[in-house]
Amino acid sequence: MSIYKDCDIRGIYGKEFDEKDAYLIGKAVGTLHRGKSLAVGGDVRISTPVLKEYLVRGLLETGMHVIDIGCVTTPMFYFALDTADPCAAVPQGGIMVTASHNPASYNGFKMMFGNAPMTLEEIKKLEELVYRQDFCTGTGIYETRCVEEEYTDFIERTCKKGSLKIVLDCCDGAASKIVPDVMEKMGYEVIRLYCGNDGNFPNRNPNPAEYDCLADICKKVLETGADLGAAYDGDGDRVVFIDNKGHYMTSEKSFAVFIRHCLKKCTGSFVYDQKCASLVKNTILAYGGTPVMERSGYGFIKRRFLEKGSLAAGEISGHFFFREIGRDDGLYATLKMCEIVENERRNLAEIAEEFPDSIITADLRVFCPYEEQERWLEEASKMGNLYPMSRMDGVRIEFEEGWFLLRKSVTEQAMTYRIEASDKQSLEMIKRIVGEAVPELKKALLNLTE
Structure with a gap:
């Protein structure tokens, strides 16, 4: 399996790549961006x-x-890429050694040139x-710099x-020191x-x-009577929120809270992942904003967010981007959510219930040989004769009662699919229509429950 992905480089260390590859990647970056200054950081x-x-050697x-x-x-x-001491060299790009949310055996490189x-x-x-x-x-030239x-x-x-009480679950990752320290310093x-x-x-x-990995923080929020909880990924750019009743909030619901907060102040656009629940688009429209759907993937979302000058952007993975900082940041998102709770003078569960x-469904996978994948997509696209369709990435069919998305897996010989429906009856209807259009999915759909 190639370590070169759509938006970054990552794989299993010692199996799919090692330090020799890191050295060659360093030399390749240096050749392509000759003479530039680059910031280099890493996770834990x-x-x-x-x-x-x-x-760095490369x-x-x-x-x-x-x-x-x-x-x-x-x-x-x-x-570090956006700011620097006035007397220091300003990085013209950078490389972060991290595999973000992947298991411990993985590692990789996130690269930024410009913004x-x-x-x-x-x-x-x-x-x-x-x-x-x-x-x-x-x-x-080599130098070190502390940006903390x-x-x-x-x-x-x-x-x-x-002054809220908050449980912070940093998964023993890179956020473990900076996030709690900053929040305590700010009065929490x-x-x-x-x-x-x-x-x-x-x-x-x-x-x-x-979300099944969040049982401990949900329990801790209840045990301590905390106002909310925040759970981060390995490198601190994603966050999932827990309300005061110990229930996790989906990323779409958290994004909806941010959207409403933004649109109470001004109008503008919001970029969202095509896998997001309809709640996101509906909230944007309900409060006078402009929805902008983009294909899944950090790089695609961020580029569209910057191109549009959007007020915010969100992914189902827990990335939240804000125009005032021009990027995503798990700590910033947490402080923004705390600000909303304090401003509304209601608890987070009450806000979320609105x-x-x-x-x-989750992203579901079904085996499909590489040579068959285009045919499956063509079969699915025939539904576009009757229903609104997007071919942004795969095939996304819009129904009045929900939607269906079929995409190629980027990691294996498989197709991934996802369905949203307003209720059980609508789910069964969408399953039937999709099964007739793509017979290869019929068996998997029959076994699918909400």
Whole structure:
């Protein structure tokens, strides 16, 4: 399986790639971006230090100016790209060594040049250069820089102080120190859960959007009488919220809360993941905003968010982007949610109850050989003769009572599909229509329950 993905580079360390690959990737980046200054950071994963060491070695051997910002969250890395001490060199891009929400055995590289992630075309160009190994040579410059104090000052200037009681579950990842420390400094009563730096992630899955891993924080919120909880991923850019009744909030519901808050102040557009529940689009329209649907994937969402100058953007994975900072940040999103709760003078459960639930499946997979995948999509696209359809990424069919999405899996010989319906009867109707259009899905759909 290739480590070169649509929006970044990642894979299983020691099996799919190792430090030699990191070294070659460093040389390839240095060749493509010759003479630039790059910030390099890393998360707490066990393999991060050695991968970062070899990556930096490759960059320096091609003449790059490397600014090593140490062990940081991904939002701190983004901050380092946007700001710098007036007397210091300003990074012209950067590489974060992280696999974000993936299990501990994974690692990878998030790359930014300018204010946007690498495109698929740029990643392919990098991959081809690594294969050819036609690298330039040079003598680079290496310096270290700590961004923690500047980042903390930025958050304090940008966000409001508060007094709520909050449980923070940092999954022993990169957010474990900075997030609780900053929130305590801003007046919050913080209860720490899994806030030790341990790249093995011993206490829970580092992907909080897999909601079954959130039982401990839900329990802790109830036990402590906290106003809310916040659960982060391995590198601190994603967050899932827990209300005061110990119930997790889907990312769509959290985004809806942010959308309404933004639209009470001004009008504008919001970018959302095509896999999001209809709640997101409906909330945007209900409060006078402009919905902008985009294909799934961090890079696609962020680029559209920046292109449109949107007020905010959101993914079902728990990434929330805000125009006032120009990027996503789990800590910023948490402080924004706390601000909303305090401003409304109601608890988070009461706020969340105003946004209706629907029936929506997880991303479901069914085996499909690579050579058959286009045919399945063509079969599904015939539904577009009767219903509104998008071919943005795969096939998305809109029904009055919900929608169906069919896409190619990026990791295996499989198709992924997802259905949303307003109620059980509508779910059965959509399953029947889809099963008739794509017979290969009929058996899987018969076994599908809400």
